[in-house]
Amino acid sequence: MIDYSLYLVTGRELLPQGQDYFDSLEQSLQGGVTVVQIREKNTDTSEFLDIALRSKAICDRHNVPMIVNDRVDIALAVQASGVHVGQTDMPVSIARKLLPRGTVIGVSCNNIQELDKAISDGVDYVGIGAVWSTTTKTLNKPVVGVRGVGELLRKLDGTSVKAVGIGGIKLKNLLRTLHGSVSTTNRALDGVAVVSEIVASTRPREAAAKLCEVLSTFRSGGSIIKAMRTRSEYTAGSVIDGVIQIMNCVRDHNPLVHQITNNVSIAQSANATIALGASPIMATTVQEMEDISRINGALLVNIGTLVPTAYEGMVVAGSCANAQKKPVVFDPVGVGASHFRQSSVNTLLDTWQASVIKGNAGELAALAGSNEVQSKGVDTIGSGFKDPVSFARNLARKERCVVVMSGKIDYISDGTNVAVLSNGHQLLGQITGSGCIAGSCIASHCAGAMILAQGEDKEGKLVIGDVFLGAIGGILALTISAELAALREDVKGPGTFFPALIDELFTLTPRSIQERARIQIQ
Ligand SMILES: Nc1ncnc2c1ncn2[C@@H]1O[C@H](COP(=O)(O)OP(=O)(O)OP(=O)(O)O)[C@@H](O)[C@H]1O
Ligand SMILES: Cc1ncsc1CCO
Structure with a gap:
């Protein structure tokens, strides 16, 4: 043999x-x-x-x-x-x-x-x-x-x-x-x-x-799962404990979160990052990617308004982050909208390994080559997949990373487990860039997860830290803050909702997570 x-x-x-x-x-x-x-x-x-x-x-x-x-x-x-x-x-x-x-x-x-x-x-x-x-x-x-x-x-x-x-x-x-x-x-x-x-x-x-x-x-x-994760079994309770630990770590350590994102939601994303206790740097130029990869806690790549210089930066930034074993969160915004987006996404994902891919159902369908769910530009159309749990799990296996499918219910999978999260508020669907902010929240929490795992063995891993928990934590922080913001008397609609959301992200407590998280592990 x-x-x-x-x-x-x-x-x-x-x-x-x-x-x-x-x-x-x-x-x-x-x-x-x-x-x-x-x-x-x-x-x-x-x-x-x-x-x-x-x-x-x-x-x-x-x-x-x-x-x-x-x-x-x-x-x-x-x-x-x-x-x-x-x-x-x-x-x-x-x-x-x-x-x-x-x-x-x-x-x-x-x-x-x-x-x-x-x-x-x-x-x-x-x-x-x-x-x-x-x-x-x-x-x-x-x-x-x-x-x-x-x-x-x-x-x-x-x-x-x-x-x-x-x-x-x-x-x-x-x-x-x-x-x-x-x-x-x-x-x-x-x-x-x-x-x-x-x-x-x-x-x-x-x-x-x-x-x-x-x-x-x-x-x-071993397998993808071991290479990606630090824990082998999750329960709703252990996930919430882990998320709270990460949330506190972000606030204690204020990690740098490098974001190459779109020009619609760039300031919103930076503000949400600060509100969570992390520190954003929105840098796009190739020449600075390597330096930033050494000091950042995580990288977010969002193709919302893809322009050539930022694209070049994305190619290099992801490779540098992989080399440093830093989490890479990828948001293929509107990937189904044009051939240009589709081929750019393919090149990016062939160049480096994303740790988390986050998108709405329409975006992830386009990424997976499925026509079960359609999209219109950056938005998804209809009520989503018949079996979203299997879809998220299969895509995670295919792309060899954690997948977050956002929507009224969020599905997060590491290729084995699927966390089904039903927090949130419809006002999130009525402001632009709530998905982009979700990406920033996930990247901030992945940075926290990475800091928590600093002492662990890095050999054989492409990324340090439990990015499955990082992804769940980012979504819970956003959706629970949105619920709390929507309850406020000063919130009258989407316009007043957004600043209230930033305030609630800023004051979010572990107790609110414990009391409000609606999570099921499948
Ligand atoms: N109707 C809703 N009820 C509860 N939560 C919602 C609702 N719509 C969206 N959300 C939440 O908002 C966040 C963003 O999800 P969404 O699927 O709207 O992103 P998106 O389509 O990528 O947004 P955008 O393109 O505006 O950035 C998710 O965490 C999701 O849970
Ligand atoms: C509206 C829009 N267009 C490109 S990116 C973006 C923000 C929401 O995804």
């Missing part, structure tokens, strides 16, 4: 100047590479054969299987463990006939059709990619993206076919790649193929060892 965990694809053209190919291979194996594919471009048969033979001797010494790219004849000549073929190389059925029994055959797949064919051809493994855009190879097919890998992996359920991700996988995106590519049925990649991160390194041993470390911490951290 081949261990596909760290699959090295060689590329002599990528070696740093002065680096010997065989020495680099030796070091990579010492660093922990578990399988090697020899890839040669434009090399004469005799030279390829010589390289394959010498590479095989090195791999054998490490007891690591060697696979030959494309050339069945070379694989036969050196008794390689396997052959890897591309879509335009030797067909799998013919390679199978030519090769001795037990020789592994792998094929590159970019889409469902290619994957279906590979499965029916009886391949042993598939290389799914490109996962990221890459400079190692000129791509003539669309990038699959981390989320696309998960959809393809689902197809392998019930088969013995193994899968490695390939294309642009680096140390800096490895954890995100592993986490984000798990299918809704919990099928993860069996390994990752790496080229330049190892081959182009002047220290291939260290490069391989670092990649192995991430692989093993991810695997020991």
Whole structure:
């Protein structure tokens, strides 16, 4: 059985100047590479054969299987463990006939059709990619993206076919790649193929060892749920206790909450953040994203009025937040309204891992590609999903993060649990940006959750802190404050409601949360 965990694809053209190919291979194996594919471009048969033979001797010494790219004849000549073929190389059925029994055959797949064919051809493994855009190879097919890998992996359920991700996988995106590519049925990649991160390194041993470390911490951290959460079981009572702890933490620590949001509700969102005890910074420019990611407690990305400069900032800010393991709250405002929003949302979610995605039913339907609920611009139409609990849970599994579906009732899921919250007031639906404010409240509470979890083990996690509780706390703070504001005599309608809401967020007490929270965990 081949261990596909760290699959090295060689590329002599990528070696740093002065680096010997065989020495680099030796070091990579010492660093922990578990399988090697020899890839040669434009090399004469005799030279390829010589390289394959010498590479095989090195791999054998490490007891690591060697696979030959494309050339069945070379694989036969050196008794390689396997052959890897591309879509335009030797067909799998013919390679199978030519090769001795037990020789592994792998094929590159970019889409469902290619994957279906590979499965029916009886391949042993598939290389799914490109996962990221890459400079190692000129791509003539669309990038699959981390989320696309998960959809393809689902197809392998019930088969013995193994899968490695390939294309642009680096140390800096490895954890995100592993986490984000798990299918809704919990099928993860069996390994990752790496080229330049190892081959182009002047220290291939260290490069391989670092990649192995991430692989093993991810695997020991287990599934999405463990990677996202700090607690494994919730009850309504434990959730309320947790929310109050976070709420107090926000007030005690005043975390910085970085928000890239729309120009309709920017001031409202900043005011709500302050009222909760956090500190907003509404910064959009690429050049400052890294600095802010070091000091902030959480990031909110809201595409309400998407403009090019802010969009560039969003791309970078999310990656910086992931690198710092800070919570990223994403609000795909009006995603169904235009192709531009849709493709921007896809690029953002393929670039970084959101910790929480928040939207109304129409927005989340558009994100999930469902036409069960329609939207009009930034608003949802109709009464929502027939089974909102399952919808929220499935979307959380698909996007590998916590999902908040807002509305008269809010549904919050981490892919396993669904918290059903029925607090709120209809006046929230009669002011603009209540959803955007909800995003700010969630981000503030996720920042509090992150501070509370500071002492915990960060290894193998993409985000620090219980973002499920952060999301519930943000929604409860807003909706309970809205109920209290609506009760006030000075509130006569939407115009007087908004300032009262800010006052109530400011004076909200743990007692009000305990007394008023209407929460059910399913
Ligand atoms: N009729 C209602 N009754 C109770 N709560 C409501 C009602 N409408 C909205 N809310 C609350 O308001 C918050 C925002 O949800 P909503 O679904 O209105 O956001 P949205 O459509 O994204 O808003 P916007 O586009 O104005 O920012 C949620 O926490 C939700 O519970
Ligand atoms: C009205 C509106 N348009 C873009 S963003 C926004 C705020 C509510 O989502």
